[in-house]
Amino acid sequence: MLHGGASEPLQPRARRSHLSPQPRALDxxxxxxxxxxxxxxxxxxxxxxxxxxxxxxxxxxxxxxxxxxxxxxxxxxxxxxxxxxxxxxxxxxxxxxxxxxxxxxxxxxxxxxxxxxxxxxxxxxxxxxxxxxxxxxxxxxxxxxxxxxxxxxxxxxxxxxxxxxxxxxxxxxxxxxxxxxxxxxxxxxxxxxxxxxxxxxxxxxxxxxxxxxxxxxxxxxxxxxxxxxxxxxxxxxxxxxxxxxxxxxxxxxxxxxxxxxxxxxxxxxxxxxxxxxxxxxxxxxxxxxxxxxxxxxxxxxxxxxxxxxxxxxxxxxxxxxxxxxxxLEAPLLRMPWREDVVRGVGMPEKLCFAILWDDGVVHPHPPITAALKRTKQALEAAGHEVIDWEPVDDQFAWNLIHKLYFLDGGKEYRETFAEGGEKPIPAARWIMDQIERPHEPYTPGECFELNAQREAFRLKIIQHWNATKGPKTGRRVDGILAPTHPTLATPHRTIRWWGYTSYWNLVDYPGAIIPMGKFDPEAYVETDPMPAPRNETEKFISSQWSPPTYSGAPVAVQLVGRRHHEEEVLAMLNKVEDALENYKKSHPM
Amino acid sequence: MLHGGASEPLQPRARRSHLSPQPRALDxxxxxxxxxxxxxxxxxxxxxxxxxxxxxxxxxxxxxxxxxxxxxxxxxxxxxxxxxxxxxxxxxxxxxxxxxxxxxxxxxxxxxxxxxxxxxxxxxxxxxxxxxxxxxxxxxxxxxxxxxxxxxxxxxxxxxxxxxxxxxxxxxxxxxxxxxxxxxxxxxxxxxxxxxxxxxxxxxxxxxxxxxxxxxxxxxxxxxxxxxxxxxxxxxxxxxxxxxxxxxxxxxxxxxxxxxxxxxxxxxxxxxxxxxxxxxxxxxxxxxxxxxxxxxxxxxxxxxxxxxxxxxxxxxxxxxxxxxxxxLEAPLLRMPWREDVVRGVGMPEKLCFAILWDDGVVHPHPPITAALKRTKQALEAAGHEVIDWEPVDDQFAWNLIHKLYFLDGGKEYRETFAEGGEKPIPAARWIMDQIERPHEPYTPGECFELNAQREAFRLKIIQHWNATKGPKTGRRVDGILAPTHPTLATPHRTIRWWGYTSYWNLVDYPGAIIPMGKFDPEAYVETDPMPAPRNETEKFISSQWSPPTYSGAPVAVQLVGRRHHEEEVLAMLNKVEDALENYKKSHPM
The missing domain is CATH 3.90.1300.10 (Amidase signature (AS) domain)
Structure with missing residues (x-):
């Protein structure tokens, strides 16, 4: 069952040259x-x-x-x-x-x-x-x-x-x-x-x-x-x-x-x-x-x-x-873990959640939207308030974080590929093809300017969040529920849009994943069809949607909290799970 | 007494051109x-x-x-x-x-x-x-x-x-x-x-x-x-x-x-x-x-x-x-102020302090050493332990932070000088004359490498601190007492060594200043003479030492704590002041 012979003596640390540099097509x-x-x-x-x-x-x-x-x-x-x-x-x-x-x-x-x-x-x-x-x-x-x-x-x-x-x-x-x-x-x-x-x-x-x-x-x-x-x-x-x-x-x-x-x-x-x-x-x-x-x-x-x-x-x-x-490590924040907060101490019983239904770039596939809808219903049934999260500049955010990933134009990656005699995997090629100036690294002044853009963006999102208010509770939003990705687990070599996750890296907010069962194409009833594509990325991802493709794929939602609010995120996660669990009793999936 | 006429109508926001670009000699x-x-x-x-x-x-x-x-x-x-x-x-x-x-x-x-x-x-x-x-x-x-x-x-x-x-x-x-x-x-x-x-x-x-x-x-x-x-x-x-x-x-x-x-x-x-x-x-x-x-x-x-x-x-x-x-501000740490810690809650009565007597580059002038000695005596009299702080790579630290200050080789400073038609003040000229590559900004890769050097240095100092132990109390050092500068307040345009302060910026540790009275050349009795200079900087600063120059200048020491330990620094500051206050009763200055 195992490939490769076990008879050859183990030479774990020797460098060998039997490498074929091309990634093979998956068979x-x-x-x-x-x-x-x-x-x-x-x-x-x-x-x-x-x-x-x-x-x-x-x-x-x-x-x-x-x-x-x-x-x-x-x-x-x-x-x-x-x-x-x-x-x-x-x-x-x-x-x-x-x-x-x-x-x-x-x-x-x-x-x-x-x-x-x-x-x-x-x-x-x-x-x-x-x-x-x-x-x-x-x-x-x-x-x-x-x-x-x-x-x-x-x-x-x-x-x-x-x-x-x-x-x-x-x-x-x-x-x-x-x-x-x-x-x-x-x-x-x-x-x-x-x-x-x-x-x-x-x-x-x-x-x-x-x-x-x-x-x-x-x-x-x-x-x-x-x-x-x-x-x-x-x-x-x-x-x-x-x-x-x-x-x-x-x-x-x-x-x-x-x-x-x-x-x-x-x-x-x-x-x-x-x-x-x-x-x-x-x-x-x-x-x-x-x-x-x-x-x-x-x-x-x-x-x-x-x-x-x-x-x-x-x-x-x-x-x-x-x-x-x-x-033990210089950059770490001296923020002890507050387990009492995870247990809900200091957090009100009823919270205000916001849902990001669509980031304005790529609408999620129907099972993702359905999962968010179910979460909303469960939270409301549990007495929480749920409002919409208005997306802010998600394509801009991707363009910016992409520049920050590749300040050197991708030079170091290319050098490491060359050193190993290998070529980029398709996913690396996809992201590196987007590099704005592959052969002209940013100057220090340009790097400073990009950092400043990032900070301006972070401030914008802080202010956007500060301005939220649930009409019923009067609460500022406690957490955001969002897709993790526009699709369920992707067929190999087809993942194309990072925005639903990389956005929160750009602003440095904690995000937790809440699993919500598995997708069953047999039982699936289409409820939330994809809209007409707004751009090439969405067109590609929209074209991927076909229930049989995702047979058995897990469904999940992402829960995002404010910066340095990890404990609150886990406390909210508990509340979301409690709500979903209770909701299941009256509304089996 | 005031110079300048008050008769001309106030035009606060107009740009004028009556500027003489040369800093004048102080008269x-x-x-x-x-x-x-x-x-x-x-x-x-x-x-x-x-x-x-x-x-x-x-x-x-x-x-x-x-x-x-x-x-x-x-x-x-x-x-x-x-x-x-x-x-x-x-x-x-x-x-x-x-x-x-x-x-x-x-x-x-x-x-x-x-x-x-x-x-x-x-x-x-x-x-x-x-x-x-x-x-x-x-x-x-x-x-x-x-x-x-x-x-x-x-x-x-x-x-x-x-x-x-x-x-x-x-x-x-x-x-x-x-x-x-x-x-x-x-x-x-x-x-x-x-x-x-x-x-x-x-x-x-x-x-x-x-x-x-x-x-x-x-x-x-x-x-x-x-x-x-x-x-x-x-x-x-x-x-x-x-x-x-x-x-x-x-x-x-x-x-x-x-x-x-x-x-x-x-x-x-x-x-x-x-x-x-x-x-x-x-x-x-x-x-x-x-x-x-x-x-x-x-x-x-x-x-x-x-x-x-x-x-x-x-x-x-x-x-x-x-x-x-x-x-309100994106980069800020979510670390609420712990006033109880400042009041000493959770801190043992007797602490272990370390004293940095000399950073290995520039020995402090006698009144600074005397102030540190007095602080040591006062702390020991109050039952605290005081050990020596072994300096680590202070010249290296300056060289590194200097590079980090001028990643662009000073370009932006020079451009702003030029825009205003002005020349650098002597202090700016002094620091900019030290720029390693004034006309060749670091590449992103070099900037990453400098950041990595900074992090390696920070880790080294963390480990150095972790390894301290007061022989009596068995305690790791709580705080470091150090000069703020090798001299008291400097004559204009003569400040030459940043190491006693910039070092703690490089490692990002909080530092507080504790004033300890004023220098009186009349009452001064030389107790801690400067050693023979080890380098040009020390030679210059050593040559500055002359009691009359510093008539009336305040004396102070710096108290340094670990990163994100601001409250502990203020709590220690209170202990140092209490010790000095008590010591004064039996040992008037």
């Missing part, structure tokens, strides 16, 4: 034949060899339309026990509780996740660095500690956590999706977030795929190829944290770290039916991420959790900020 | 003849005309060595009453208390400060825009409000506050020290900090001088000439907030706003015997400051109060942050 026949053929053969072979000892865990083939997320949980061949099947579906909060009481051992928990992770890798190509043995060793240590002292080492004792490829994890490669870097960035220390997780008792066992350049909302690179969505292999799990979302949504990991500079936590979470939080810049530890443009500060990414429950987002943030990371 | 004979002749005659004339109605408030001549701060408080000519003389010496906290109980009226308070401000202007050349009438009108309104409703409009009801020239104040010019901008930047709105002060009930009546470029630690420009220190006119009040420090220390204002990107709040406070706080970047409102390099973010300045008491620093910050300015 639909590959879906059931294991991961697509790797581009950088030695890295793919190395991964295969590291997985080979576990090949008895594999499940047998599938059809292209199969829901892999169910297949990997199968207990049929006797590998996965029923207890393991149930265990991997628990959220992190429940797992750490059971680990802390001794109900589960760390080895038991990790073993279950390893089995499922192995199977997900078969189909989704979500893993990069694989070190199951190291994870099991650590789990044994933790169990020994618990047996000896009767207590946990920290709040995440024994919890398996997956790590996105470009985040430093001691002893492992950080190729970060670049051929040039493969085998050359073996981390000699952990990223700060990884360090804190490790101290808290987390167990690491694999890293997960991210796209070349990281500036892509799908996950493909010239090392491993394309990562797929476990709910429908023809669809992307999103990006750039698509390895995480594929792995976690398929229950191969209970919790993961993503990073988001334009949607890279939120899009994967939404495309895979997970919870995700993109915090404001510098709230969560960010040091130790490997990528292009180190030192670029015009737009800064944010580390955020991808999880299976809202409360796990809180758990992650609490562990991070209880570690006082501002004494 | 010592001018000290007692009113402000030095202005360079941009129409602005100086306009100011003179605005002051003319109040000329009966003037005091008669002085000797060059006179302590102007006493002279301006004289009640001899019957203009200033004894009550007014006492009133202007109160701190802001006491004034707002008396205003809020009706003990003083706003008109009464403002009138007293106007008289003293007028007199200070006679000698120190500290004012730029003058609008006493507008201030009196506002004071009358506030008194009417109080009379009608029996309550104040806000926590600063009736408090006169002075504003540094480059900060937008509605209806007034913001020439900001540039000839090119004179008369052309009439503010159509208040800066955010000014807006908050105004809403809180503050009364504005004058703006104060800042140097050309604002990148100078003394105060001189080609519009108004040089600003002088009221304790010794031969000395600078510091810069860039030197108009503020001259005015406040002479009791012409109880509280003012400065800005600090390299020492511009702390140096003026130290040189004038005042309290000053440079907070971390983005803690206090910063929008609405006019200067070069709008949008430059490699090093960002901070607004901070300059005041007559430690508690006034707290008052200023509390008023600013109680207004939730993060909903």
């Amino acid at each position: 639909s026949t590959q879906y059931c034949d294991g991961p697509p053929a790797g581009i950088l053969q030695w890295k793919v072979d190395e991964r295969a060899q590291r997985l080979a000892p576990y090949k008895s865990w594999a499940v047998d083939g599938c059809g292209a339309g199969d829901d892999i997320s169910q297949l990997v949980l199968s207990t049929k061949n006797g590998v996965l026990t029923a207890e393991e099947r149930d265990l991997v579906q628990l959220d992190a909060t429940e797992l750490v509780k059971r680990l802390s009481t001794g109900q589960y051992t760390a080895v038991q928990v990790l073993t279950a996740f390893l089995k499922v992770a192995f199977r997900l890798q078969q189909f989704t190509n979500c893993l990069t660095e694989v070190f199951f043995g190291e994870g099991l060793d650590r789990a044994k240590e933790l169990d020994a500690h618990f047996a000896k002292y009767g207590k946990v080492v920290g709040p995440l004792h024994g919890l398996p956590v997956s790590i996105k490829d470009h985040i430093l994890l001691k002893g492992h490669d950080t190729s970060a999706g670049y051929v040039a870097w493969a085998g050359k960035k073996i981390a000699d220390k952990d990223a700060v977030a990884v360090h804190i997780l490790r101290e808290a008792g987390a167990v690491f066992y694999a890293k997960t795929a991210n796209p070349q350049t990281l500036l892509a909302l799908e996950t493909e690179n010239n090392i491993y190829g394309t990562t797929r969505n476990p709910f429908n292999l023809k669809l992307s799990p999103g990006g750039s944290s698509g390895g995480e979302s594929a792995l976690i949504s398929g229950h191969g990991s209970p919790l993961g770290i993503g990073t988001d500079i334009g949607g890279s936590v939120r899009i994967p979470a939404a495309f895979c039916g997970l919870y995700g939080l993109k915090p404001s810049v510098a709230r969560l530890p960010h040091a130790g991420l490997v990528g292009s443009h180190d030192g670029m500060e015009a737009i800064i990414g944010a580390v955020g959790p991808i999880a299976k429950s809202a409360r796990d987002l809180n758990l992650f943030c609490k562990v991070m900020l209880d570690a006082e990371p501002w004494f | 010592s004979t001018q000290y007692c003849d009113g402000p030095p002749a202005g360079i941009l005659q129409w602005k100086v004339d306009e100011r003179a005309q605005r002051l003319a109605p109040y000329k009966s408030w003037a005091v008669d001549g002085c000797g060059a060595g006179d302590d102007i701060s006493q002279l301006v408080l004289s009640t001899k000519n019957g203009v200033l009453t004894a009550e007014e003389r006492d009133l202007v010496q109160l701190d802001a906290t006491e004034l707002v208390k008396r205003l809020s109980t009706g003990q003083y009226t706003a008109v009464q308070v403002l009138t007293a400060f106007l008289k003293v401000a007028f007199r200070l202007q006679q000698f120190t050349n500290c004012l730029t825009e003058v609008f006493f009438g507008e201030g009196l009108d506002r004071a009358k309104e506030l008194d009417a409000h109080f009379a009608k409703y029996g309550k104040v409009v806000g926590p600063l009801h009736g408090l006169p506050v002075s504003i540094k020239d480059h900060i937008l104040l509605k209806g007034h010019d913001t020439s900001a020290g540039y000839v090119a901008w004179a008369g052309k930047k009439i503010a159509d709105k208040d800066a955010v900090a000014v807006h908050i002060l105004r809403e809180a009930g503050a009364v504005f009546y004058a703006k104060t001088a800042n140097p050309q470029t604002l990148l100078a630690l003394e105060t001189e420009n080609n519009i108004y000439g040089t600003t002088r220190n009221p304790f010794n006119l031969k000395l600078s009040p510091g810069g860039s907030s030197g108009g503020e420090s001259a005015l406040i220390s002479g009791h012409g204002s109880p509280l003012g706003i400065g800005t600090d990107i390299g020492g511009s709040v702390r140096i003026p406070a130290a040189f004038c015997g005042l309290y000053g706080l440079k907070p971390s970047v983005a803690r206090l409102p910063h929008a609405g400051l006019v200067g070069s390099h709008d949008g430059m973010e490699a090093i960002i300045g901070a607004v901070g109060p300059i005041a007559k008491s430690a508690r006034d620093l707290n008052l200023f910050c509390k008023v600013m942050l109680d207004a939730e300015p993060w909903f």
